[in-house]
Amino acid sequence: MKKKILLFLVLLLPFANMLLHLQSAIDPIKYIYIQTGTTAISLLIVALLLPWLKRVVNLLRYRRMVGLFVFFYAFLHFLNFFVLDAELSISFVIKQTLDKPFIYLGMISFSILTFMAVTSKKSIFRRFAKWHQLVYGAIVLVTIHASMSQKVLSIVEYFYIFIMIFFIARKLKERFGFRFFKRYFSTLVPF
Amino acid sequence: MKLGAATILSSSLIIEKLAAIENEKRDPLSFKKTSFGQNLDLNTFDQASKYNNFYEFSLKKNEPAKLAHTLKTDPWSIKISGEVENPFTVSLDEIKNSYPLEERIYRFRCVEAWAIVLPWIGFPLSYILKKAKPNSKAKYVKFTTLYDPKQFPDQSKGVFGNIPYPYVEGLRIDEAMNELTLLGVGMYGKSLPKQNGAPIRLVVPWKYGFKSIKSIVSIELVEKEPQNTWKAINPREYGFYANVNPNVDHPRWSQARERKLGSFFKQRTLMFNGYEKEVAGMYKNMDLRKFI
Ligand code: HEM
Numbered sequence: 001m002k003k004k005i006l007l008f009l010v011l012l013l014p015f016a017n018m019l020l021h022l023q024s025a026i027d028p029i030k031y032i033y034i035q036t037g038t039t040a041i042s043l044l045i046v047a048l049l050l051p052w053l054k055r056v057v058n059l060l061r062y063r064r065m066v067g068l069f070v071f072f073y074a075f076l077h078f079l080n081f082f083v084l085d086a087e088l089s090i091s092f093v094i095k096q097t098l099d100k101p102f103i104y105l106g107m108i109s110f111s112i113l114t115f116m117a118v119t120s121k122k123s124i125f126r127r128f129a130k131w132h133q134l135v136y137g138a139i140v141l142v143t144i145h146a147s148m149s150q151k152v153l154s155i156v157e158y159f160y161i162f163i164m165i166f167f168i169a170r171k172l173k174e175r176f177g178f179r180f181f182k183r184y185f186s187t188l189v190p191f
Numbered sequence: 192m193k194l195g196a197a198t199i200l201s202s203s204l205i206i207e208k209l210a211a212i213e214n215e216k217r218d219p220l221s222f223k224k225t226s227f228g229q230n231l232d233l234n235t236f237d238q239a240s241k242y243n244n245f246y247e248f249s250l251k252k253n254e255p256a257k258l259a260h261t262l263k264t265d266p267w268s269i270k271i272s273g274e275v276e277n278p279f280t281v282s283l284d285e286i287k288n289s290y291p292l293e294e295r296i297y298r299f300r301c302v303e304a305w306a307i308v309l310p311w312i313g314f315p316l317s318y319i320l321k322k323a324k325p326n327s328k329a330k331y332v333k334f335t336t337l338y339d340p341k342q343f344p345d346q347s348k349g350v351f352g353n354i355p356y357p358y359v360e361g362l363r364i365d366e367a368m369n370e371l372t373l374l375g376v377g378m379y380g381k382s383l384p385k386q387n388g389a390p391i392r393l394v395v396p397w398k399y400g401f402k403s404i405k406s407i408v409s410i411e412l413v414e415k416e417p418q419n420t421w422k423a424i425n426p427r428e429y430g431f432y433a434n435v436n437p438n439v440d441h442p443r444w445s446q447a448r449e450r451k452l453g454s455f456f457k458q459r460t461l462m463f464n465g466y467e468k469e470v471a472g473m474y475k476n477m478d479l480r481k482f483i
Contacts, residue, residue: 026237026238026241026242026452026453027242027252027305027450027452028450028454028455029450029455029457030303030305030450084455084456084457085457087448087456087457092445096444096445099440100440100442100443100444102442102443102444103443148443149443150250151250151303151421151424151425152246152250152353152354152424153353154250154351155351158351
């Protein structure tokens with residue numbers, strides 16, 4: 001229990017840090033995008049890494065909490081878009097979402113995260129467990145979204161792309177077995 | 192006693208270092224004030240000098256202020272060449288002494304939808320072009336930033352570098368001769384901070400900020416439209432003209448409104464950034480959706 005509270009507080013740190021610096025941010029709306037966006041994608045990567053780390057440290061029982069925080073930061077990111085950027089104009093939100101791949105990729109991934117957060121409640125989770133594979137869709141879309149947000153790619157985006165390919169390749173291997181994997185992907189990812 | 196002296200020495204070293212990082216020494220300039228932008232609400236020097244897109248130093252906006260001390264701006268000279276009768280090379284000191292400097296408060300709008308209002312010090316680009324006497328083939332002006340990986344860390348990025356350097360920008364000759372187009376050498380009363388494009392840069396207030404090329408070493412008059420760096424990187428998103436236009440969106444974001452630095456609330460973006468009266472005539476017969 002104590003460990004859970006500690007983890008809860010740690011996961012709130014990026015939020016506290018953001019509030020602390022918001023007053024002095026030169027471009028506040030952009031600052032909120034960057035802080036909430038990078039925290040959300042980083043925690044999503046952490047959540048997906050937990051099963052692979054199981055043999056080293058088993059933190060799987062904290063995965064739900066990490067996942068809920070991914071949703072929390074994505075929600076703040078969305079609120080920034082809706083409240084400050086779109087100034088509560090629903091028609092603006094709809095138009096941007098339909099017009100711009102950059103925005104609809106973000107929206108689709110946000111919908112997946114919302115769905116997962118809502119259906120993660122213990123009493124109903126079993127019914128929806130298999131749908132939680134959608135998280136692999138989310139990591140792909142979020143990686144594209146984050147890369148598109150930059151004018152030119154830097155080492156950070158290369159890292160996101162690399163780790164995304166790693167997750168997807170492992171998933172395909174687990175799902176379809178080694179032979180399928182070898183047939184289609186061995187030249188791409190050598191392991 | 193000895194220890195005391197050592198402490199004083201080291202602490203003064205630290206102060207020097209901090210000064211180099213925080214705010215390098217800026218030379219005072221003598222200039223005359225003008226009526227440009229007297230009704231506009233100025234941003235602070237801090238906002239203007241700590242939030243910079245200067246990719247030669249870093250892709251992050253807060254980094255150039257910390258890294259720009261590696262740029263050596265003295266001595267500096269600019270070469271004016273190409274389709275002119277009178278090509279010449281001129282030092283920065285000569286430039287500052289040959290043309291009367293003036294202060295103009297301009298709006299400035301980044302293609303990323305943020306905006307700022309600041310007091311530039313400089314002189315119209317036309318002064319220097321007239322001295323070079325463009326010939327009849329001179330249809331465009333091509334500007335180039337200094338190339339020196341020792342001074343600009345991002346220029347030596349190798350495989351992770353995605354920007355072809357040196358940075359190049361261009362204007363059509365009528366845009367270059369427009370009375371709003373400045374060569375800037377200072378801001379907020381003194382010479383330019385290095386992260387803002389010292390020692391001399393272009394200032395074109397009705398175009399997105401990437402047109403206003405920094406740390407210029409060459410001005411060349413040419414016959415064909417020069418390939419500007421951002422257009423070369425992504426022609427679907429960045430054009431040659433890059434006029435501020437609230438009616439034509441960037442593929443990834445709306446240009447209708449803008450975030451003025453320091454504010455949580457957005458404001459309307461004005462056609463040609465508010466300089467419609469002075470510049471709209473130059474684009475009368477052009478489809479501004481096509482010529483982005
Ligand atoms: C709700 C739908 C979403 C919208 C409307 C949206 C919109 C945006 C916008 C406007 C930007 C800033 C672009 C700029 O720099 O001007 C951005 C950046 C970003 N977003 Fe999203 N986004 C959404 C969902 C997400 C999700 C779910 C994630 C991650 C889990 C995410 C991660 C990021 C990242 C990492 C950045 C880059 C931040 C940086 O500049 O370093 N976004 N997003």
